[in-house]
Amino acid sequence: MSRSDLEEILDLTDTFAEIGRRPIPKVPALRGRTVATAFFENSTRTRMSFETAARRLSADTVAFSAGSSSLSKGESLRDTVEVVASYGADLLVVRHAMAGTAHRVADWTDLSVVNAGDGCHEHPTQALLDCYTLREQRGSLDGMRIAIVGDIRHSRVARSNILAFTALGAEVVLVAPATLLPPAIDGWPVTVFHELDLLLADLDAVYLLRMQQERITEGLIPSLREYANDFGLSTDRVARMRSDALVLHPGPTNRGVEISAEAAADPRSVILDQVVNGVSVRMAVLFQLLGSGQQLVAADIEPVGDDARPEGVDR
Amino acid sequence: MAERERRQTPPFGGVFVSHARIMTADDMGRAVRRMAHEVIERNHGLSELVVIGLQTGGVPVSERLVETLEEIEGIRPPLGTLDVALHRDDIGIRPVVPEAATELPTDLDSRIVVLVDDVLFTGRTIRAALDAICDFGRPRSIQLAVMVDRGHRELPIRPDFVGKNLPTRRDEVVDVHITGVDLGVMEK
Numbered sequence: 354m355s356r357s358d359l360e361e362i363l364d365l366t367d368t369f370a371e372i373g374r375r376p377i378p379k380v381p382a383l384r385g386r387t388v389a390t391a392f393f394e395n396s397t398r399t400r401m402s403f404e405t406a407a408r409r410l411s412a413d414t415v416a417f418s419a420g421s422s423s424l425s426k427g428e429s430l431r432d433t434v435e436v437v438a439s440y441g442a443d444l445l446v447v448r449h450a451m452a453g454t455a456h457r458v459a460d461w462t463d464l465s466v467v468n469a470g471d472g473c474h475e476h477p478t479q480a481l482l483d484c485y486t487l488r489e490q491r492g493s494l495d496g497m498r499i500a501i502v503g504d505i506r507h508s509r510v511a512r513s514n515i516l517a518f519t520a521l522g523a524e525v526v527l528v529a530p531a532t533l534l535p536p537a538i539d540g541w542p543v544t545v546f547h548e549l550d551l552l553l554a555d556l557d558a559v560y561l562l563r564m565q566q567e568r569i570t571e572g573l574i575p576s577l578r579e580y581a582n583d584f585g586l587s588t589d590r591v592a593r594m595r596s597d598a599l600v601l602h603p604g605p606t607n608r609g610v611e612i613s614a615e616a617a618a619d620p621r622s623v624i625l626d627q628v629v630n631g632v633s634v635r636m637a638v639l640f641q642l643l644g645s646g647q648q649l650v651a652a653d654i655e656p657v658g659d660d661a662r663p664e665g666v667d668r
Numbered sequence: 669m670a671e672r673e674r675r676q677t678p679p680f681g682g683v684f685v686s687h688a689r690i691m692t693a694d695d696m697g698r699a700v701r702r703m704a705h706e707v708i709e710r711n712h713g714l715s716e717l718v719v720i721g722l723q724t725g726g727v728p729v730s731e732r733l734v735e736t737l738e739e740i741e742g743i744r745p746p747l748g749t750l751d752v753a754l755h756r757d758d759i760g761i762r763p764v765v766p767e768a769a770t771e772l773p774t775d776l777d778s779r780i781v782v783l784v785d786d787v788l789f790t791g792r793t794i795r796a797a798l799d800a801i802c803d804f805g806r807p808r809s810i811q812l813a814v815m816v817d818r819g820h821r822e823l824p825i826r827p828d829f830v831g832k833n834l835p836t837r838r839d840e841v842v843d844v845h846i847t848g849v850d851l852g853v854m855e856k
Contacts, residue, residue: 367769368751368753368754368769371769371770372754375803375804376803376804376805377803377804379803380754380800380803381754381755381799382754382755382759383759410754640754644754644759
């Protein structure tokens with residue numbers, strides 16, 4: 354997606370944020386439409402956020418979750434998608450542990466497909482809500498210096514955010530131990546540091562990633578405690594940040610690992626704003642796909658089929 | 669303005685070509701002044717009034733109405749704006765891009781709401797606005813003021829205060845702007 358595409362959605366989000374502040378936060382825009390959520394991987398906030406967004410637009414929701422479905426009886430992904438689609442859904446929100454699933458599903462069906470996270474690849478709506486949150490706080494991302502800290506290697510949030518932040522004019526710095534960086538990082542529009550302390554004082558925002566203990570199988574870090582010591586946003590570290598700097602986290606947070614409880618509660622932390630904005634951004638995405646009469650493929654932040662795809666993305 | 673903008677999008681498309689100037693800026697000023705007096709007369713003053721301009725064409729008209737009400741009575745009623753794009757019944761049929769702000773100055777419960785729009789045509793915008801307002805509260809009454817009533821209603825809606833009754837053909841377009849009211853057509 355280009356800068357203007359991103360900005361179009363972010364501008365549209367303002368309208369939907371206003372609806373969220375109404376006494377009855379609901380508009381009939383997508384009445385009679387059905388949004389199906391197919392989550393093949395666990396999630397609370399993304400799924401609830403999408404469902405809330407759909408309901409605020411008066412769309413109906415159909416939920417599918419892997420744990421309690423016929424997948425456990427051996428039904429294939431494709432059959433599952435076709436079944437979900439045949440319940441009359443107009444749009445499918447897909448999360449899966451495999452990179453590229455949303456693209457694949459989009460090839461199989463005529464429905465609009467929104468990627469709600471595919472493995473270690475991308476999480477586009479998260480990036481949109483993060484951009485919206487930063488823009489809400491600062492007016493613009495132009496010239497901001499944003500550090501993304503933590504497990505870059507397994508993070509789809511990091512991949513989407515690197516693309517979105519840089520597209521909107523921010524400078525992105527990655528801070529992580531070498532073992533938690535992707536194997537081939539050349540060509541990414543970022544600079545890499547291995548120490549957080551040196552940078553703290555000249556950052557506009559710190560974006561902490563969750564330590565994804567479910568994806569980290571090899572011994573990439575000595576221990577969570579040691580990681581927290583070196584890379585966690587401790588109470589002491591947050592005190593050394595600029596007074597106008599922002600703290601973001603995609604959630605769920607591991608308190609005491611990547612962020613201390615005090616840092617999360619600091620006035621500079623906009624973690625809860627991110628959750629609120631998530632609903633507004635997803636309303637904008639759903640509306641743009643189903644309600645605006647425009648055709649748009651909202652698969653990924655990245656330009657599809659373009660060379661701009663970062664190298665070394667696990668596919 | 670609003671009508672013209674909607675008409676510029678598919679399935680209409682095209683460029684507005686004016687046939688005739690129906691009202692000049694002075695005519696509009698006189699019409700607003702008369703409507704303001706009617707609003708005051710009907711409601712015995714301005715004490716519980718809220719004026720709401722419909723985005724985007726109704727907003728400048730509502731601003732002028734509030735200014736005139738203030739000149740006459742010495743009280744400035746609260747002024748708000750309402751964007752009804754998401755309440756329209758033609759979502760998905762043609763592009764609807766909500767971009768204008770909804771800002772209501774006060775709680776609407778038991779107030780008298782005067783909705784203001786530039787052109788009253790099919791009545792569908794007003795239907796959407798009534799729905800939207802009911803999401804914000806329960807006004808004691810809702811009244812409708814329009815600069816031009818051009819006929820061709822598709823719903824049982826009638827205005828309370830009219831700047832000008834203007835018989836039109838369906839394919840004509842009425843354009844209300846700051847310098848006057850024009851009647852014309854969209855040409856490809």
